[in-house]
Each structure stands twice: as C-alpha cells, then as structure tokens.
Amino acid sequence: MVEPAQHRKPTFADVEAAAARLAGWAVVTPLLEFPALNEQVGGRVLIKPEVLQRTGSFKFRGAYNKISQLPEAKRPAGVVAYSSGNHAQGVAAAARLLDVPATIVMPADAPAIKIENTRSYGAEVLLYDRYREAREEVAAGLVAQRGATLVRPYDDSDIIAGQGTCGLEIARQAAALGRRLDALLVCCGGGGLTAGSALALTELSPGTTIHTVEPEGFDDTARSLAAGRRVANDPGPPSVCDALLAPTPGELTFTINRGLVTGGLAVTDEETRAAMTYAFRNLKLVVEPGGAVALAAVLSGKIEARGKTLALTLSGGNVDPQFFATVIAG
Amino acid sequence: MVEPAQHRKPTFADVEAAAARLAGWAVVTPLLEFPALNEQVGGRVLIKPEVLQRTGSFKFRGAYNKISQLPEAKRPAGVVAYSSGNHAQGVAAAARLLDVPATIVMPADAPAIKIENTRSYGAEVLLYDRYREAREEVAAGLVAQRGATLVRPYDDSDIIAGQGTCGLEIARQAAALGRRLDALLVCCGGGGLTAGSALALTELSPGTTIHTVEPEGFDDTARSLAAGRRVANDPGPPSVCDALLAPTPGELTFTINRGLVTGGLAVTDEETRAAMTYAFRNLKLVVEPGGAVALAAVLSGKIEARGKTLALTLSGGNVDPQFFATVIAG
Numbered sequence: 304m305v306e307p308a309q310h311r312k313p314t315f316a317d318v319e320a321a322a323a324r325l326a327g328w329a330v331v332t333p334l335l336e337f338p339a340l341n342e343q344v345g346g347r348v349l350i351k352p353e354v355l356q357r358t359g360s361f362k363f364r365g366a367y368n369k370i371s372q373l374p375e376a377k378r379p380a381g382v383v384a385y386s387s388g389n390h391a392q393g394v395a396a397a398a399r400l401l402d403v404p405a406t407i408v409m410p411a412d413a414p415a416i417k418i419e420n421t422r423s424y425g426a427e428v429l430l431y432d433r434y435r436e437a438r439e440e441v442a443a444g445l446v447a448q449r450g451a452t453l454v455r456p457y458d459d460s461d462i463i464a465g466q467g468t469c470g471l472e473i474a475r476q477a478a479a480l481g482r483r484l485d486a487l488l489v490c491c492g493g494g495g496l497t498a499g500s501a502l503a504l505t506e507l508s509p510g511t512t513i514h515t516v517e518p519e520g521f522d523d524t525a526r527s528l529a530a531g532r533r534v535a536n537d538p539g540p541p542s543v544c545d546a547l548l549a550p551t552p553g554e555l556t557f558t559i560n561r562g563l564v565t566g567g568l569a570v571t572d573e574e575t576r577a578a579m580t581y582a583f584r585n586l587k588l589v590v591e592p593g594g595a596v597a598l599a600a601v602l603s604g605k606i607e608a609r610g611k612t613l614a615l616t617l618s619g620g621n622v623d624p625q626f627f628a629t630v631i632a633g
Numbered sequence: 634m635v636e637p638a639q640h641r642k643p644t645f646a647d648v649e650a651a652a653a654r655l656a657g658w659a660v661v662t663p664l665l666e667f668p669a670l671n672e673q674v675g676g677r678v679l680i681k682p683e684v685l686q687r688t689g690s691f692k693f694r695g696a697y698n699k700i701s702q703l704p705e706a707k708r709p710a711g712v713v714a715y716s717s718g719n720h721a722q723g724v725a726a727a728a729r730l731l732d733v734p735a736t737i738v739m740p741a742d743a744p745a746i747k748i749e750n751t752r753s754y755g756a757e758v759l760l761y762d763r764y765r766e767a768r769e770e771v772a773a774g775l776v777a778q779r780g781a782t783l784v785r786p787y788d789d790s791d792i793i794a795g796q797g798t799c800g801l802e803i804a805r806q807a808a809a810l811g812r813r814l815d816a817l818l819v820c821c822g823g824g825g826l827t828a829g830s831a832l833a834l835t836e837l838s839p840g841t842t843i844h845t846v847e848p849e850g851f852d853d854t855a856r857s858l859a860a861g862r863r864v865a866n867d868p869g870p871p872s873v874c875d876a877l878l879a880p881t882p883g884e885l886t887f888t889i890n891r892g893l894v895t896g897g898l899a900v901t902d903e904e905t906r907a908a909m910t911y912a913f914r915n916l917k918l919v920v921e922p923g924g925a926v927a928l929a930a931v932l933s934g935k936i937e938a939r940g941k942t943l944a945l946t947l948s949g950g951n952v953d954p955q956f957f958a959t960v961i962a963g
Contacts, residue, residue: 333663338687354917357668416914584746587684587950589917620917628958
C-alpha cells in the first residue's frame with residue numbers, strides 16, 4: 304500500500320516545491336515580536352503563531368501538500384488518516400478543498416473541539432478506544448477495504464516537506480527583519496514539523512541551532528537524539544499535551560532530525576500551563592498545551608535567551624473552552 | 634493649561650509624522666485573513682489585531698506620539714491621564730519608555746488586569762469612584778498641583794494622529810495584498826481611532842466607506858453622525874464593553890468624523906460575547922468586549938460582507954481571565 308516516494312528522504316527543494324503548492328491556500332502566518340517578552344528574557348523572541356493557520360495548527364500545510372499530489376485516479380476512493388486532532392483537521396480541510404472524501408480515525412477521548420471541527424470540514428470521523436484498539440489497524444482496514452490512501456501524520460516525505468514551509472517562512476521572515484537566528488525551538492510530537500523546518504533552516508540559516516521541545520515523560524525525541532537511535536517513552540502518567548503523545552520519533556523524521564537537530568528540551572505540564580496563561584495574558588493568543596511547550600521552554604529558562612535571537616513555534620490553538628478556562632484561571 | 638496645538642485639527646501629514654515617531658517602538662501589527670471566516674460571510678475580511686500591539690491595544694500609538702513630543706522642560710513634572718484601562722496602559726508604557734513619570738486616574742471598578750498592567754509599567758494609579766467623582770476634576774487637580782501635562786484619551790491632535798497610524802498600516806497592508814477595501818469598521822469609544830484612521834484611509838484609499846461600531850445604548854457617535862451634531866447617550870443599563878463607554882463623541886474627533894465617516898453601527902452585548910467566542914474558537918485571538926464589536930457587526934450581518942472586502946479592528950485584548958472564561962464557556 305505504501306508508495307516508495309513516501310519513504311524518500313525529502314530535501315530543501317521539496318520544501319520549496321511544497322511552498323509553491325501551498326501558495327494561496329495556506330496562511331502565511333506572521334512572525335511576531337512582543338517588546339515586553341523581549342525585555343523579560345533579555346533577548347529577542349520571534350514567535351511563529353501557527354494558531355493563526357487554517358484549521359488552527361500547522362498540520363494543514365503537510366496535509367495539503369500531500370493530498371494535492373494525489374493522482375486523479377486515486378482521489379475518488381478518498382483519504383484516511385489517524386490523529387488525535389490537529390492532523391485530523393488539517394487532512395479534513397485539505398481534502399474538502401481538493402474535493403477528496405476523507406475518513407479520520409480519532410480517539411474517543413480527543414478534545415471535543417478537535418472532533419467537532421474535523422466533522423465541520425465534512426470528514427467522516429471514526430472514533431476508537433485508545434486503550435483497546437490500535438489506530439494503525441483501524442486505518443489499515445479502511446485503506447484495504449476502500450482502496451483509500453493513507454495520509455500519515457509525520458512519516459511521509461510530502462508531509463514533512465509541507466510542514467517545512469513553516470520553517471521556510473520563519474527563515475525568510477527573520478531575514479526580512481534583519482535578524483540572524485541563534486536558535487529555533489519547535490514543538491515536537493512525531494517530528495514532522497521539526498524535520499521539515501530543519502531542512503529549511505539548515506539551507507537558509509546555517510548557523511541556527513535547532514531544538515525540539517516535548518512534554519516531560521514524552522521526550523522520546525530528546526532521548527533518541529542523545530542516544531543516537533530511536534527510543535520509546537516509558538509507560539507513565541499522561542500529559543496535558545494531547546497533540547504530542549507520539550510513542551517514539553518517526554522513522555523518516557528521525558533520519559532527518561538526528562543529522563540536523565542540536566538537541567531536545569522537555570517541560571513540565573505546569574510550565575506548559577504557565578505558558579498558555581502567559582500567551583493569553585500577554586500575547587493575546589489562544590494556544591493549546593502541545594502548542595505552548597516551546598514558549599514554556601523559553602519562559603522557564605530551559606534555554607538561555609539573554610543576548611540571543613530565538614524563534615519558536617506556537618504550533619496549535621485547538622483547545623476546549625472549559626479546559627482553557629481552568630488553565631487561565633490558575 | 635491646554636496648549637492650542639491640542640485643538641488643532643490633525644491632517645494626514647500628522648499621521649505620517651506619527652508613524653515616523655512610532656517606528657521601532659510600536660508593533661506593526663499584521664493584517665490577517667482567515668479563509669474560514671471569508672467563506673462564512675461570502676466576502677473577504679481583513680483583520681487588524683491591535684490586541685498584538687504593545688500593551689494589548691492601539692492606545693500605545695497615540696500615547697507615545699503625544700508624550701514623545703513633550704518639551705524637555707515639561708518632562709520631569711510628568712503626565713497625568715484618566716482612563717478606564719487601555720489608554721492608562723498605553724500612557725504608562727509610553728511614559729516609561731520616555732523616562733517620564735506617569736499618574737493614571739482609573740475607576741475603582743475597572744478590570745483588574747488593566748489596573749495591574751498599568752501599575753506594572755511603573756505608573757502611579759489613583760483609583761476614583763466612578764459614581765461619586767468626576768475623573769476630569771481628579772486629573773485637573775493633579776495637573777494644577779504638579780504642573781504635569783494632561784494626556785487626554787482622544788480629544789487631542791497628537792493622540793488622534795497616533796491612533797491614525799493603525800489606519801495607515803491597514804491601508805498600506807491591504808494595498809500590498811492587492812486588495813481594494815470597500816469598507817473599514819472601527820471599534821469606537823471617544824472616536825480617536827476612528828478619526829485618525831479616517832484621515833489615513835481618506836488619503837490612501839478614497840473609495841473606502843468608514844463605519845464606527847459601538848455597543849447598543851452607547852452609540853452616541855452613530856446617533857451624532859445621523860443628527861449632524863454631538864448628542865449624548867441616554868441613561869440606561871451598562872454594557873460589557875468597558876472600553877467604549879464615552880458619554881458623547883469627542884469635540885475634536887467629531888469635527889473630523891462628521892466629515893469622513895459614512896455612519897455608525899451598534900451591536901448588543903450578546904453579539905459582542907458571540908464575537909469574543911468566535912475569536913477564541915476560530916481566530917485564536919484573545920479579544921476584550923470593546924475590541925470585539927466590529928467583528929460582532931460583521932458576524933451578526935449588520936453590514937453586508939457578501940462579495941465585498943472589509944477591514945476591521947480588533948482594538949484591544951485586555952480582559953480578566955474569569956470574565957473571559959465565562960464568555961467562552963457560553
């Protein structure tokens with residue numbers, strides 16, 4: 304079922320080609336700077352708010368890049384994806400724009416806003432029990448049965464290249480501001496946004512170090528980078544970061560990241576909640592837990608910002624109002 | 634006490650001069666577009682999120698333009714302002730940047746976040762009882778006693794020119810996107826943002842109609858524009874829009890607005906809350922009630938958006954977390 308092209312390691316040229324495909328469809332999100340944040344950390348922090356992207360996260364970029372390349376003959380059978388929520392919405396919205404039917408396999412306990420939004424884009428949503436069923440198997444069944452195309456969340460060359468357009472924009476926007484980036488911090492689940500952005504930064508801003516940020520207990524990428532091979536998370540308590548619970552780095556993403564990423568940081572749920580509250584109060588941006596970890600790393604001093612110019616992603620903003628209310632109320 | 638220059642009607646050249654003063658100090662906020670919102674209203678809606686401005690509202694623009702022109706000899710005696718909150722923060726932050734002492738007279742029942750933020754910028758805050766004291770008298774006492782300079786919230790040529798840089802950016806950013814604006818909707822209290830923006834749009838985008846948006850019951854500008862003279866709000870129930878409760882249009886602002894503004898719209902508190910919730914859920918922006926009225930006018934169909942290109946301001950985002958939580962929870 305898997306086309307070989309999916310497993311080809313993407314290049315900077317693939318990221319550029321993805322940017323051309325996305326032009327006019329994805330939002331070129333701004334690169335924002337907040338004087339009060341700069342003063343607080345004693346450096347410059349350039350913020351890429353992918354919360355403002357179509358579907359409220361960067362995931363639309365990869366999904367559109369993938370589905371828009373689907374051969375005409377494969378479109379009527381549709382696409383299938385499994386996702387805890389943001390990839391689901393990205394695939395659903397991209398498929399609708401391209402008139403391709405979409406079926407999304409989502410955990411029954413995903414945030415309600417993510418399930419509702421996915422349905423609102425016209426996708427069929429199949430809920431599964433995260434503790435009793437393997438989502439890959441549910442999705443594989445649909446692919447076999449319908450002849451549909453599986454759109455993987457990160458281990459796919461076209462997905463990685465699409466997410467990389469976020470990094471491409473960061474590099475170009477920072478250059479347009481006359482800023483040399485010392486470091487880029489990326490919120491990291493399976494590693495697709497990191498890998499794609501690393502391809503872009505390595506080409507356009509070679510002196511910039513690249514760092515993943517993950518929730519504590521789910522810092523499989525950080526530990527894998529340190530070990531030089533893919534290691535899995537140990538069983539443990541869950542995290543508020545529903546978007547960043549991948550069990551191990553992706554195969555393809557790790558092949559890229561091990562060569563280009565400097566290292567990984569991890570933040571606690573408490574630091575993540577504090578970053579969400581900071582974003583509400585000071586940046587006036589709505590950020591979901593998994594989208595706030597890179598900001599959390601800066602605010603909690605896990606990376607030195609003094610005298611430096613950092614860029615970071617706020618990678619998604621799809622958060623249930625009830626949960627958001629409890630977070631900002633402290 | 635009042636310098637004659639304050640009462641001079643500002644011109645487009647004053648707005649351009651203000652933009653030069655603000656360069657590097659105010660944030661050039663982006664002009665955002667959301668495909669899902671466009672689809673919903675059947676037109677194009679360009680959003681100017683002044684929630685991302687320094688101090689979380691457009692008010693920093695006018696305050697900095699005013700205080701940066703204060704003669705050296707007048708700086709040590711400081712500035713005084715009265716404000717329900719956003720002008721307070723703008724003046725406090727601008728004064729601190731310019732090393733000028735600031736005293737702000739604020740109602741004791743202003744949102745706590747606005748009082749705390751104003752203090753955090755180093756200003757002295759004097760609370761007064763909105764129902765027993767006249768803020769103008771409290772401020773005039775301080776001016777007389779200290780030889781301080783009063784920074785009015787809107788009826789001042791330099792304040793209007795400063796706020797106009799928001800409209801200047803809208804016109805230039807829309808042109809850079811290749812969009813001709815059919816209409817601009819501005820959240821309106823005393824009319825400073827409207828007047829300054831109208832000066833810019835009339836010069837740079839002469840075919841664009843300009844509309845104020847106010848809360849129902851506080852639509853003094855709409856009724857004044859219709860009557861051709863300044864009329865006051867009737868006594869009535871309060872509004873959630875704490876930032877937009879000016880009793881009448883400003884003298885100087887109305888002199889400008891009566892000639893340049895097409896008309897005024899009014900929205901209910903319920904429509905305002907719905908717009909705040911929409912911004913949370915779909916735009917991922919934190920907007921305070923008074924900053925959401927222009928969006929409310931579009932979402933509630935008070936202005937026809939179908940087939941048109943509209944721009945609107947989200948003029949501020951300083952809202953208490955508890956109140957925000959109750960709004961987004963419905």
